Amino acid sequence: MLDPTEFSRLLGNMLVWVIINNGNPLGCYFLVPFLVSNMKLEDIILRRRAIAQMHKDDQAEATVRLYRDVLEAISHSHEPKILASAALGQRTTLEHVKTALSSLLNGLRDGDIDIKDATIIVNGIIQVLP
Amino acid sequence: MLSPAEIIHKIEVIRERFPLTDKERADFYQAVLTRILDSDADPKRLASAALGVPC
Numbered sequence: 001m002l003d004p005t006e007f008s009r010l011l012g013n014m015l016v017w018v019i020i021n022n023g024n025p026l027g028c029y030f031l032v033p034f035l036v037s038n039m040k041l042e043d044i045i046l047r048r049r050a051i052a053q054m055h056k057d058d059q060a061e062a063t064v065r066l067y068r069d070v071l072e073a074i075s076h077s078h079e080p081k082i083l084a085s086a087a088l089g090q091r092t093t094l095e096h097v098k099t100a101l102s103s104l105l106n107g108l109r110d111g112d113i114d115i116k117d118a119t120i121i122v123n124g125i126i127q128v129l130p
Numbered sequence: 131m132l133s134p135a136e137i138i139h140k141i142e143v144i145r146e147r148f149p150l151t152d153k154e155r156a157d158f159y160q161a162v163l164t165r166i167l168d169s170d171a172d173p174k175r176l177a178s179a180a181l182g183v184p185c
Contacts (some may be wrong), residue, residue: 042164060152067159071177074166080173
């Protein structure tokens with residue numbers, strides 16, 4: 001089971017994303033794989049919001065920084081497609097979640113991810129499945 | 131449809147045109163992120179090619 005602190009973080013992420021998706025609960029799928037990313041879902045959401053508020057002259061530079069950070073995260077992440085869809089402001093799909101799960105399993109097999117993190121992620125997925 | 135190897139080659143060719151303006155670079159990175167979503171190419175290799183760092 002998730003410990004209470006981890007579950008609170010999970011729930012916090014879920015609420016952020018449900019708001020972003022206008023209450024569409026499918027957005028809940030988005031949060032879980034981000035627990036192993038060095039770049040959190042809310043970071044991307046907040047930075048995209050901040051860019052939208054910026055003066056037009058500053059948007060391109062900030063967008064480059066955001067995209068570069070996401071690409072760096074993708075280059076050593078188990079959930080690259082989900083990170084990419086977040087950066088582009090798109091919803092993830094069940095297919096992306098399946099890909100992330102597959103990648104996590106490969107990470108486990110290859111020793112790139114430890115069993116504790118994987119357990120948290122899989123438990124998290126179970127918590128948010130409809 | 132480009133093969134994964136062709137996609138990576140194109141990314142490397144465009145990256146070598148740097149320095150680009152911020153707008154051009156943002157468009158380039160966005161195109162790479164879109165390819166990461168849409169193609170079967172290894173996302174880590176695409177990201178590394180875009181950044182010019184070893185995979």
